[in-house]
Each structure stands twice: as structure tokens, then as C-alpha cells.
Amino acid sequence: MTTAFYSHPDCRGHDMGRGHPECPDRLDAIEDHLRAIGLADMLEQREAPLATAGALALAHSEGHVGELSAVLQRVAAEGRHRALDADTTATPGTWAAVARAAGAAVAATDAVIDGEVENAFCATRPPGHHATRDQAMGFCFFNNVCVAARHALEVRGLSRVAIVDFDVHHGNGTEDIVAGDERMLMVSIFQHPLYPGTGAAPLGDNMVNVPVPPYSRGPAVRALVEQNWMARLDAFRPEMIFISAGFDAHRDDELAQLGLVEADYTWMTERIKAVADKHASGRIVSCLEGGYNLGALARSVAAHLRVLSGT
Numbered sequence: 037m038t039t040a041f042y043s044h045p046d047c048r049g050h051d052m053g054r055g056h057p058e059c060p061d062r063l064d065a066i067e068d069h070l071r072a073i074g075l076a077d078m079l080e081q082r083e084a085p086l087a088t089a090g091a092l093a094l095a096h097s098e099g100h101v102g103e104l105s106a107v108l109q110r111v112a113a114e115g116r117h118r119a120l121d122a123d124t125t126a127t128p129g130t131w132a133a134v135a136r137a138a139g140a141a142v143a144a145t146d147a148v149i150d151g152e153v154e155n156a157f158c159a160t161r162p163p164g165h166h167a168t169r170d171q172a173m174g175f176c177f178f179n180n181v182c183v184a185a186r187h188a189l190e191v192r193g194l195s196r197v198a199i200v201d202f203d204v205h206h207g208n209g210t211e212d213i214v215a216g217d218e219r220m221l222m223v224s225i226f227q228h229p230l231y232p233g234t235g236a237a238p239l240g241d242n243m244v245n246v247p248v249p250p251y252s253r254g255p256a257v258r259a260l261v262e263q264n265w266m267a268r269l270d271a272f273r274p275e276m277i278f279i280s281a282g283f284d285a286h287r288d289d290e291l292a293q294l295g296l297v298e299a300d301y302t303w304m305t306e307r308i309k310a311v312a313d314k315h316a317s318g319r320i321v322s323c324l325e326g327g328y329n330l331g332a333l334a335r336s337v338a339a340h341l342r343v344l345s346g347t
């Protein structure tokens with residue numbers, strides 16, 4: 037069994053400008069490193085398709101899907117930029133990139149459920165976990181992981197799916213969409229306080245929010261994961277696991293102050309994979325979220341992929 041690697045050149049066309057950390061170079065850094073260490077050849081390379089409006093509406097209100105799609109298509113047609121918030125800008129390439137990012141997550145879900153591959157990683161951007169049901173924010177437009185997780189439930193007929201979010205920022209958008217939906221369990225760690233400032237008080241019983249103080253390092257984070265995530269994941273018995281895979285808790289990342297290293301991402305992926313192997317026939321779809329130091333991002337993704345692919 038293999039690990040699929042989904043991406044698309046359109047994901048590089050979303051460019052919010054010089055100096056913006058969520059930049060096209062992130063994907064080049066990942067793919068260059070995977071080729072350099074020979075890991076790219078061990079993965080099944082797949083092209084991300086475009087998401088449909090119907091798929092996006094699994095996680096977002098139809099009104100929001102219609103309005104944001106129209107804005108992004110207008111920006112693409114007019115060739116101008118339009119700021120949606122202080123750090124989230126629609127650019128001419130954004131519409132194609134967001135459609136590929138969500139489309140990759142849905143296609144990866146189908147490929148894993150159909151048994152074509154054991155698990156999948158989506159090396160796509162923009163990220164998604166800050167996108168709420170009705171709002172684009174924090175570098176995010178549509179919530180790729182939530183779209184895919186709802187697709188697994190609503191379209192593919194699964195009963196229980198878990199979302200694991202180890203990005204350094206709280207996945208407020210995912211919580212907004214998932215809280216109260218008892219078919220879903222979300223477990224996360226995030227630095228607190230930090231953007232977007234949410235997460236300390238969970239919005240539902242199906243949320244396992246684990247705020248981590250700044251300057252925490254690997255051993256402390258691993259202990260919190262072990263204490264807070266594992267029993268809940270085991271009791272929930274997910275039929276599939278989705279990962280919001282942000283690598284900005286790395287000690288070299290300048291957007292936050294946590295001290296994880298590559299070995300911590302290896303360990304975390306092993307713990308998640310153990311749950312998937314026990315309850316979910318190994319089914320995992322992992323989607324890139326943050327990670328802004330290009331070297332640390334590339335090495336951490338490789339560590340994550342080595343565990344997923346068993347190589």
C-alpha cells in the first residue's frame with residue numbers, strides 16, 4: 037500500500053506579495069527536499085482536481101460559498117488584488133489555488149476510502165483551518181480539511197471521523213464548523229496566547245483543545261498530547277482521520293514561539309497512525325496548513341511523510 041501525494045501547479049499561483057510568509061516557495065521547498073532525499077519516488081504523485089461548489093458547501097454556508105467564489109472569480113478576471121483581512125489577500129491566482137486545495141482533500145478522501153492508497157498528503161495551499169463557516173481569514177479561504185471530513189460523512193457514508201490539528205495556531209475555523217457535530221471529534225494543540233486568540237474555552241463537547249504556553253518544547257508537548265488526545269481518540273473509534281498538518285510549531289519558525297523539531301513530528305505522526313491502524317484501517321488524509329521557515333517546513337513534512345509511507 038502506498039501514500040498518495042496530491043499537489044497542483046495552480047497552488048503556486050496564489051501569491052499575496054513580497055514578504056508574505058504564506059508564499060508559493062513553501063511548496064517548492066517541500067518538493068525539492070522530497071526529491072533530494074529520494075522520498076518523492078516512494079510516493080504516488082497525483083494531480084489535485086478542482087473542488088465543486090457542492091463540496092465546499094459541505095463545510096460552508098451556500099451563501100458564503102457563492103459570495104466568496106464570486107469575489108475570487110472577479111479578482112481573477114480583473115487581474116487585481118483585494119484584501120479580505122489584514123493578512124489574507126485575494127489575488128488573480130487565488131481562485132484556482134483554493135479550488136485545487138479543497139479538491140485535493142476531497143480526491144484524497146475518495147482514494148483512501150476506495151482503497152487505492154493507504155493514506156494521502158495534500159501539499160497544497162492556501163491552508164484552511166482558520167476559514168470559518170462564513171468567513172475567510174488568517175491566510176485561509178475555504179476549510180480544506182472540513183470539506184473533506186464532511187465529504188467522508190455525507191457523501192461516502194462514514195459514521196465517525198476525527199480531525200487532528202497540530203498547527204501552532206488554533207484552528208478556529210475548524211472548531212466553528214465542527215463544534216456540536218457529534219460525528220466528528222477534533223483534537224488539537226496550539227500555542228496560547230497567539231493568533232487568532234481562540235481555543236482556550238472549547239465550543240463543544242467534541243473538542244479537545246490543548247493550549248500550550250509559549251516556549252514549550254517537544255517533551256512537554258508530547259506529554260500533553262499523550263494525556264489529552266489519546267484516550268479520547270481511542271474511545272471515539274474514528275473510521276478515518278484527517279490531519280491539519282501545520283509545521284509552524286517548529287523551533288525555527290518565526291511566526292510563533294514553540295520548540296518542536298522534526299523528531300517531534302515523527303512521534304506525533306506515529307501516535308496518530310497508531311489510532312488509524314487500530315480503528316480506521318489506516319485511513320489518513322493529511323493536509324498542509326502552516327509552516328513558514330522553508331527548511332524546517334521541508335524537513336518536517338519529510339518526517340511526517342516517512343511515517344505515513346512507512347519508509
Ligand SMILES: [Zn+2]
Pocket residue numbers: 203204205282284325326327
Ligand atoms: Zn499556523
